[in-house]
Amino acid sequence: MADVAQVAGVSHQTVSRVLSNHPNVRESTRTEVLRAIGQLGYRRNSSARALVTRRTLTLGVVACNPTLFGPSSTLFGLEEAARDEGYMVSAVTLRRYSAAALREAIDHLSDWGVEGIVVIVPHREAVTALAELRLPFPVVTVEGGHSLPIPVVSVDQWLGARMATSHLLAAGHRTVWHVAGPPSWLEAEARAKGWRSVLEEAGAVVPPPIQGDWTPLSGYRAGQELAGRVTAGAAGRGSPEVTAVFVANDQMALGVLRALREAGLSVPGQVAIAGFDDIPEAEFFTPPLTTVRQDFAALGQASIRLLISRLESGTRPDDDERVVIEPRLIVRGSSTPS
Amino acid sequence: MADVAQVAGVSHQTVSRVLSNHPNVRESTRTEVLRAIGQLGYRRNSSARALVTRRTLTLGVVACNPTLFGPSSTLFGLEEAARDEGYMVSAVTLRRYSAAALREAIDHLSDWGVEGIVVIVPHREAVTALAELRLPFPVVTVEGGHSLPIPVVSVDQWLGARMATSHLLAAGHRTVWHVAGPPSWLEAEARAKGWRSVLEEAGAVVPPPIQGDWTPLSGYRAGQELAGRVTAGAAGRGSPEVTAVFVANDQMALGVLRALREAGLSVPGQVAIAGFDDIPEAEFFTPPLTTVRQDFAALGQASIRLLISRLESGTRPDDDERVVIEPRLIVRGSSTPS
DNA sequence: CACTTGCCTGTGAGCGCTAACAATGTGCCC
DNA sequence: GGGCACATTGTTAGCGCTCACAGGCAAGTG
Numbered sequence: 001m002a003d004v005a006q007v008a009g010v011s012h013q014t015v016s017r018v019l020s021n022h023p024n025v026r027e028s029t030r031t032e033v034l035r036a037i038g039q040l041g042y043r044r045n046s047s048a049r050a051l052v053t054r055r056t057l058t059l060g061v062v063a064c065n066p067t068l069f070g071p072s073s074t075l076f077g078l079e080e081a082a083r084d085e086g087y088m089v090s091a092v093t094l095r096r097y098s099a100a101a102l103r104e105a106i107d108h109l110s111d112w113g114v115e116g117i118v119v120i121v122p123h124r125e126a127v128t129a130l131a132e133l134r135l136p137f138p139v140v141t142v143e144g145g146h147s148l149p150i151p152v153v154s155v156d157q158w159l160g161a162r163m164a165t166s167h168l169l170a171a172g173h174r175t176v177w178h179v180a181g182p183p184s185w186l187e188a189e190a191r192a193k194g195w196r197s198v199l200e201e202a203g204a205v206v207p208p209p210i211q212g213d214w215t216p217l218s219g220y221r222a223g224q225e226l227a228g229r230v231t232a233g234a235a236g237r238g239s240p241e242v243t244a245v246f247v248a249n250d251q252m253a254l255g256v257l258r259a260l261r262e263a264g265l266s267v268p269g270q271v272a273i274a275g276f277d278d279i280p281e282a283e284f285f286t287p288p289l290t291t292v293r294q295d296f297a298a299l300g301q302a303s304i305r306l307l308i309s310r311l312e313s314g315t316r317p318d319d320d321e322r323v324v325i326e327p328r329l330i331v332r333g334s335s336t337p338s
Numbered sequence: 339m340a341d342v343a344q345v346a347g348v349s350h351q352t353v354s355r356v357l358s359n360h361p362n363v364r365e366s367t368r369t370e371v372l373r374a375i376g377q378l379g380y381r382r383n384s385s386a387r388a389l390v391t392r393r394t395l396t397l398g399v400v401a402c403n404p405t406l407f408g409p410s411s412t413l414f415g416l417e418e419a420a421r422d423e424g425y426m427v428s429a430v431t432l433r434r435y436s437a438a439a440l441r442e443a444i445d446h447l448s449d450w451g452v453e454g455i456v457v458i459v460p461h462r463e464a465v466t467a468l469a470e471l472r473l474p475f476p477v478v479t480v481e482g483g484h485s486l487p488i489p490v491v492s493v494d495q496w497l498g499a500r501m502a503t504s505h506l507l508a509a510g511h512r513t514v515w516h517v518a519g520p521p522s523w524l525e526a527e528a529r530a531k532g533w534r535s536v537l538e539e540a541g542a543v544v545p546p547p548i549q550g551d552w553t554p555l556s557g558y559r560a561g562q563e564l565a566g567r568v569t570a571g572a573a574g575r576g577s578p579e580v581t582a583v584f585v586a587n588d589q590m591a592l593g594v595l596r597a598l599r600e601a602g603l604s605v606p607g608q609v610a611i612a613g614f615d616d617i618p619e620a621e622f623f624t625p626p627l628t629t630v631r632q633d634f635a636a637l638g639q640a641s642i643r644l645l646i647s648r649l650e651s652g653t654r655p656d657d658d659e660r661v662v663i664e665p666r667l668i669v670r671g672s673s674t675p676s
Numbered sequence: 677c678a679c680t681t682g683c684c685t686g687t688g689a690g691c692g693c694t695a696a697c698a699a700t701g702t703g704c705c706c
Numbered sequence: 707g708g709g710c711a712c713a714t715t716g717t718t719a720g721c722g723c724t725c726a727c728a729g730g731c732a733a734g735t736g
Binding site: 386388 | 691692693694695
């Protein structure tokens, strides 16, 4: 910066003012400084700047498996929004979903001086641990559950599950089976609750949910079990007939579809299926999958807006701030005869 | 740090030595300092440290659409590897694939003082622009093409395409059609070249490749065109019969499968299909998709290793350094009668 | 004409840390 | 016992930047 000042024939402070868009700089001086900057290829040192301003303009993100469509889309929207606001995003991924792993990830981010973090880990243990940490900077969670005093941005999972389940019931099915996500995942829990609530309101029998782990393989296994029930159905084993299934995510739904097809069952003829997420592939499944679309990018943007508003207000407003985004039911061939 | 020093009854320099694991510190002093640190909840200021050491320990990543399975998996492996080496990763995503967008992304990273960057943008224009930028820090590309003087880490796309094509030919097909990715993508080009080379070596007719854009929808359209040819095939329009198709990625292959099925064609009975990537869903397509698996996580790890080795050697070794990872053919039902 | 006002610019201090050097204490050799 | 090597600690000087303040100059005011 001293070099630039010398070339431009001004003081380093004037160079600083030009770079910070300070108003009180004569136009001719400004252009002269900018010329010198261009000539020298100068870039302001961010560390020195951060040191004196006490602002790193960096936000941290803790993400769970970012290989999945949802988290990665959220991250995408989040990064874009942060960049527009002049912040940098540093992401850390979680290998295990333990409290220790979360703490380690947050420590790592703290070491680099992030001003705030977004936690995209809809996992009960992790979020609980998060609430217990008293961190010296603001935290926002995405899908972090509503029972903790941490601001959260989420899609209404409960409502989405209700939409899918109601849609299936409305098509005339007596009841709707459910392939659930792992119980430690908050989203899985909310979806299961939504599903159950609709059945109870309708006075329908609530079949035992089948446990999956989000992967297509687990969906496949669940599908095999369901197929077995359909085939053995006439024999009557106390459980209600399987004619409709709400699967907690699209990947598992893919596995279910395959298992049913292998068992010779037609979808939606014999069994209607609905998923959750609306991954790009869902429209091209066999048959195209009825599912619940989540606006992941909006989730990311909202989380950044919330985080930055706390950062810049400086205040620590209500810790129970909530942003809820509505999901949308996308009806396709897996639930309606084509 | 001064506070810690006072509490521990030492100088700030000793505190610094403890934090840097300097050898010459008496054990009793070290524990005393650590105790003070714990008591005060002190954290070393990364900006001040970066300012004086001239090391930010931050790496930048420029990624194209990280919603896709490949890039996001690479990013995942990359971040993990970087963290193990004590670096932080800051990622920026590209909205458009222009030279200007790339420059903007890199500027953004530079402003935050990254020590080096990994560019995961297998796009011709972007990579060419990258080669022309003379950046003051090391750059490594993932799938950045081998024709430029930039170190690159990649899966051998050409070989992967050859594997898939050879596999289809070996099954007895006269020739193999190809649904290609956008020509501006280096991976699309390499896969098309590999496909073509096998056909030429085998003396097979090379059908005109059909252009897609990586999306399931474009695959679906390509599939409709192919289905049309099969049905009209007997009429003979100069083009060879469609009995096998190598699709440049799994998402498009999904679209192709659906279009063929809608046209009443059986896979692999009438048309055999192979894809590329091995996304988690591929195994559960109808039928399960034969595809070429890429080890994306290894790609990310290798890119970090390469980048850090340049960083720490300080030297600027051969700019044509290359790491090539072998792909693997995964044979499933879409290419072989079950 | 002195005085204020507003604009523009320069000066000096210091953000929190590490590198280099200086200073102390401790043990060992001749 | 003097001197040397070594381990341990303290002192000082910046790293490159922004903030607070001071100063200079032109224009307007009483």
